[in-house]
Amino acid sequence: MIDLDRVDDRSREKAAGRRRFWIVLLVALVAAAGIRAFDVKPAIAQSQTLTAWRSVADPGLDPDNPIWDEVPSEFVQLTAQNVAPPMSSGGTPWVQVAGLHFDDVLYVNLRWFDATADSATDAVGVFSDAVAIQFPAVAATSVPALCMGQADTAVNIWHWRADSQEGVALVPGSGYVDMYPDTDTLHYTAAAAGNPMVSAPAVQNLVAGGFGTLAALDSQVIAGVGSHGETGWSVTMARPFTPPGELQPTFSPGGIMDVAFAVWNGDNDNRNGKKSVSAFIRMAVDDDTFDSVGSVSGSTASRVAITVAFVGIVGVAIIAGLVATRQSDNNDEPDQEVPSG
Amino acid sequence: MTNKSRIGSWLEPYLYPIAVLTVSALLIELVALRLLTRTAIHIPGLERVEIGYRIVSEVGRLAFGAGVVLIVSLIVAAAIDAGVRDRRGTALVLSAFLTVATLAAVGAVGDIALSIATTLAVAAVPIVCAPRGSKRQSLARISPTLFAAAFVVAALPTIAREVVPDLSVPVIGMWQAAEALAIIAGIALVARAPGPLKRNSALLGSAAGILVLASLISQPSTVEILMLWNIGLAGYFHPLIYSAGTACVVYAAHGAWTLGDRSVAIGAALVVAGGIGLHSAIQSAAFLMGVVILADPSVVRTTREWAGQNLLLRASTSKER
Numbered sequence: 001m002i003d004l005d006r007v008d009d010r011s012r013e014k015a016a017g018r019r020r021f022w023i024v025l026l027v028a029l030v031a032a033a034g035i036r037a038f039d040v041k042p043a044i045a046q047s048q049t050l051t052a053w054r055s056v057a058d059p060g061l062d063p064d065n066p067i068w069d070e071v072p073s074e075f076v077q078l079t080a081q082n083v084a085p086p087m088s089s090g091g092t093p094w095v096q097v098a099g100l101h102f103d104d105v106l107y108v109n110l111r112w113f114d115a116t117a118d119s120a121t122d123a124v125g126v127f128s129d130a131v132a133i134q135f136p137a138v139a140a141t142s143v144p145a146l147c148m149g150q151a152d153t154a155v156n157i158w159h160w161r162a163d164s165q166e167g168v169a170l171v172p173g174s175g176y177v178d179m180y181p182d183t184d185t186l187h188y189t190a191a192a193a194g195n196p197m198v199s200a201p202a203v204q205n206l207v208a209g210g211f212g213t214l215a216a217l218d219s220q221v222i223a224g225v226g227s228h229g230e231t232g233w234s235v236t237m238a239r240p241f242t243p244p245g246e247l248q249p250t251f252s253p254g255g256i257m258d259v260a261f262a263v264w265n266g267d268n269d270n271r272n273g274k275k276s277v278s279a280f281i282r283m284a285v286d287d288d289t290f291d292s293v294g295s296v297s298g299s300t301a302s303r304v305a306i307t308v309a310f311v312g313i314v315g316v317a318i319i320a321g322l323v324a325t326r327q328s329d330n331n332d333e334p335d336q337e338v339p340s341g
Numbered sequence: 342m343t344n345k346s347r348i349g350s351w352l353e354p355y356l357y358p359i360a361v362l363t364v365s366a367l368l369i370e371l372v373a374l375r376l377l378t379r380t381a382i383h384i385p386g387l388e389r390v391e392i393g394y395r396i397v398s399e400v401g402r403l404a405f406g407a408g409v410v411l412i413v414s415l416i417v418a419a420a421i422d423a424g425v426r427d428r429r430g431t432a433l434v435l436s437a438f439l440t441v442a443t444l445a446a447v448g449a450v451g452d453i454a455l456s457i458a459t460t461l462a463v464a465a466v467p468i469v470c471a472p473r474g475s476k477r478q479s480l481a482r483i484s485p486t487l488f489a490a491a492f493v494v495a496a497l498p499t500i501a502r503e504v505v506p507d508l509s510v511p512v513i514g515m516w517q518a519a520e521a522l523a524i525i526a527g528i529a530l531v532a533r534a535p536g537p538l539k540r541n542s543a544l545l546g547s548a549a550g551i552l553v554l555a556s557l558i559s560q561p562s563t564v565e566i567l568m569l570w571n572i573g574l575a576g577y578f579h580p581l582i583y584s585a586g587t588a589c590v591v592y593a594a595h596g597a598w599t600l601g602d603r604s605v606a607i608g609a610a611l612v613v614a615g616g617i618g619l620h621s622a623i624q625s626a627a628f629l630m631g632v633v634i635l636a637d638p639s640v641v642r643t644t645r646e647w648a649g650q651n652l653l654l655r656a657s658t659s660k661e662r
Contacts, residue, residue, distance in 0.1 A: 021358040024411075028362060032406030036399075047620050048499050074502065075512040077575050094513060279570050 048281040050074045050259060052099030052106055052251075053290035059100050059107050061225040063234035068109045071290055073098035076261055078276035092263040092276040095131070101285060104241040106251050108133055108158075109234065110261065117228035118266030119162035127266035128163035130275075131226075131235050134260040135283075137207060137247040156248045157206040157214070160224045160235050162266070165202035202226070203237055207247045219244035253287040352422055359415045360607050360634070360641040366408035367614035367627055374401025375571045405623075408614075412626045413439075419633070419640050430469030431637050438462040438629055442622055453503045459625040460496045463489045463632060471636040480532040485635040487526030488612055492628060495519035495573060495618030517577050523617050524578070527586035533605045533635070534596035542596035550588025554580050573616040604638030607631075 051072065059067050073096050096111040110131050118129045137154035190198050200216075203224035208214040221244050226235035241251040249257055258280040264270040378398045420435035441458035444450040467486035473479075498512045534542065556564045557580035565576035568583075576583070594606035608631045615628025634640050 017354070017358070020355055021362070024355065024358045024362055024414075028366065028407040028410050028414075029403075031410040032366075032403050035406035035409065036402055049503060072502065075498075077516060077569060277566070 047279075048074055048076065049256075050076075050097055050099055050281060050283045052101050052108070052283060052285045054253070054287055055100040055102040055107075056289055058102050059236075061107075061223055061236050061238060063109060063225055063227045063236040064229075065236075067100070068098055068111075068234065068236070071098040071100060071109070073109075073111075074281070076278045076281060078261070078263060078278050091265050091268040091270070095261050095263055095278070097261065099283065099285075100290060101241070101251070101253075105238055106241060106285065107236060107238045109236045110263075111232065111234045112263050113232035114228070114265055114267070115232070116267040117162065117233075119166040119228075121163040121266075125269075127269060127271040128161050128264070129228075129233060129266045130159065130161040130264040130270075131233070132157050132159040132262040133237060134158075134262070135249045136258050138249060154247055155208050156217075157204075157208060158222045158224070158237050158239070159204045159206055160202055160226055160237060161200070161204075162226060162228075162233075164200045164204070165224075165226055205239075205248070217245065217247070251285050253285050256282055256284045259283040352418055352425070356415070356418055356422055357603070357641050359411060359418055361603075363408065363411035363415050363627075363630075364607055364610040364614070366404045366411050368610060369404035370401050370408050371571060371614055372401075373397050374405060376567060377401070408627075409623050412623060412630060415630055416626060419630070423637075423640065426639070428470070428637065428639070430465075431633060431640065434462050434465050434469060435629075435633065438626070442626070445622070453500070455622060456496065456500050456503065456619050459619065459622075459629065460493055460500060463492045463496075463625075463629055466629070466632045466636050470633050472639075482636060483532055484526050484529040485608075485632045487522050487529055488628075488635065489632050491519045491522035491526060491617050492632075494522060499619050516575065519617055520574050520577050523574065524582055524586040527609075528589045530593040530605065530609065530635075531589045532593075533602075534593040535600050535602065536596075539592075539596045539599065542592045542599065545595050546588040546590075546592030549591040550584040553587040554584035557583060571616065572613055573618045573620065602638065604634050604641055607641055608634035608638075 053071065055067070057067075059065055075094050075096055078092050078094055092112055092114070094112065098109045100107045100109075110133070112131070114129055118127060120126070121128050135156045137156050201220050201222075203220075203222040205217045205220050205222045206214055207217055222237055222239050224235060224237035226233055228234075243250055251257075259282070260278050260280045262275045262277045264275045270276075378394065378401060416435050416439055420432050420439065423429070423431035423435065438458060441450060441455050445452060445455035466489050467482055471482045471485065494515050498510045498515050501510050553564075557576070561576070561580070568574045568576055574583075590609050594609050597603075597605035611627045611631025611634065613631075615624045615626070615631055617628075619625060
């Protein structure tokens with residue numbers, strides 16, 4: 001015999017369950033619309049943070065300056081860009097990045113392993129090693145990070161190329177290209193057509209708002225030098241805190257912004273979109289100083305002390321919770337079976 | 342009826358709908374914002390479908406906002422519910438995270454405090470949240486324990502460098518270890534699939550595994566970069582390993598779901614939406630909540646379970662009368 005009261009109860013519970021879903025959904029949607037309408041940033045980024053310390057001396061552009069061995073650096077994971085053609089494995093698994101600032105100029109040093117220095121693109125199918133730093137055009141952190149940019153969010157890119165640093169060899173060492181005299185540049189078609197890459201600086205200052213929108217800015221103010229050794233490339237790039245124009249972030253002590261990196265290995269046929277890229281991490285411009293002996297003055301001891309105290313307090317609380325839970329488990333009666341159907 | 346039990350009985354039936362909607366919102370955000378809009382930006386001729394792109398982007402942003410509200414609500418509700426039910430460990434872990442996250446949001450403590458609190462909270466979950474007892478319960482604890490370990494190992498280099506900037510940390514090795522732990526945790530989730538092998542669940546799990554394997558073999562770089570961006574896995578290992586992990590997670594989640602245990606699917610989905618390691622407070626909250634649910638499935642009971650318990654309660658009350 002069917003228990004009608006029980007059936008009624010179940011129907012009522014089912015209806016109540018549906019009502020609760022709609023209530024929760026409605027409240028969440030109203031709150032989400034409010035968050036979107038007022039552009040509230042409800043999340044805190046917790047990703048890796050590259051700190052650019054204040055330097056007591058000018059680190060300069062020399063990528064082999066020993067100071068870069070001492071400055072705390074971040075290893076940033078890279079993976080291949082294979083969303084837009086040309087694509088395939090970039091082949092560079094990580095890049096080591098460090099930052100300093102001196103006299104309101106930001107210096108970023110990037111190191112990665114690459115057995116070969118590919119700095120002469122003097123033939124078809126030969127590609128250059130390169131590295132790039134990407135900032136949001138307006139200094140900010142975005143959660144979720146905008147990664148490779150979105151249609152409504154431009155990014156500023158500092159792009160160092162080994163071949164641009166080397167300079168384009170106008171006449172091959174082996175002799176004449178053809179019967180034109182070497183004073184005539186007409187047979188250098190790119191130069192004759194005004195291709196800016198012919199005389200591009202070692203570091204190009206670029207802006208992009210998505211695929212196919214990459215363009216050089218009028219102000220080419222990024223300085224940079226790269227050097228290749230047994231452990232691969234070391235490249236230092238620098239720019240004053242205040243940008244020369246729009247679509248470039250302003251740096252300031254205490255400021256935090258997103259930053260991402262890309263590496264091209266010419267020997268691995270990397271060029272254009274065929275590269276290794278990182279996700280966005282954060283870069284903090286810190287007013288603490290980094291001295292030449294490689295320690296962060298004034299802050300390490302206090303950071304460690306605060307952390308130890310914090311871990312201690314939370315640890316004691318967790319142990320107390322563990323003890324309480326064990327007692328509670330011991331007092332618990334065996335679980336009741338939930339009726340089926 | 343005491344105030345405590347009144348709050349508990351009012352709140353309890355809302356936990357499941359909040360959890361399901363949280364998972365839905367975070368997965369929509371993952372697919373629409375983190376996956377589609379960031380992939381679409383690279384497609385030449387995007388301007389031809391710009392309206393569609395902007396709609397997807399807005400949907401993703403709205404889902405992100407809803408996900409934020411819902412995950413916070415879920416943690417608050419689960420903490421109160423756990424407190425009411427004397428699951429003090431779960432209540433403590435969730436309350437500690439909420440407190441530090443709130444303090445960080447208003448600027449009372451630094452971001453590093455939140456990172457440490459997040460990592461400690463995740464580390465504490467297998468110790469203080471998981472119920473003890475039978476062999477089955479011990480097996481069920483393996484997966485959340487490994488997920489928590491993966492998160493902690495991935496987070497440690499970030500925290501260590503924040504606290505002691507000149508500290509030398511084997512970062513790459515730790516990331517690889519974290520990735521290995523996360524995959525083993527996914528495989529270990531099979532222990533949560535109840536009863537003998539379920540045919541439909543096995544088919545679904547195999548299909549998911551084959552899809553991941555085929556994607557990783559045919560488009561390794563695309564899938565790897567999306568994995569890194571979205572769930573914190575860089576793809577260090579052979580595609581077969583990721584395929585096995587995916588198959589086991591889907592098998593366990595579907596198998597448990599068909600038998601009425603929604604906790605595996607909800608917990609695993611939150612873990613995936615959160616990702617391994619420290620990314621953002623919201624992703625960390627999702628991961629923490631996911632591991633808590635995997636460790637202590639009683640946090641989210643279905644309406645059916647709740648109704649069943651309610652009926653039992655009513656029956657016993659009427660008998661007493």
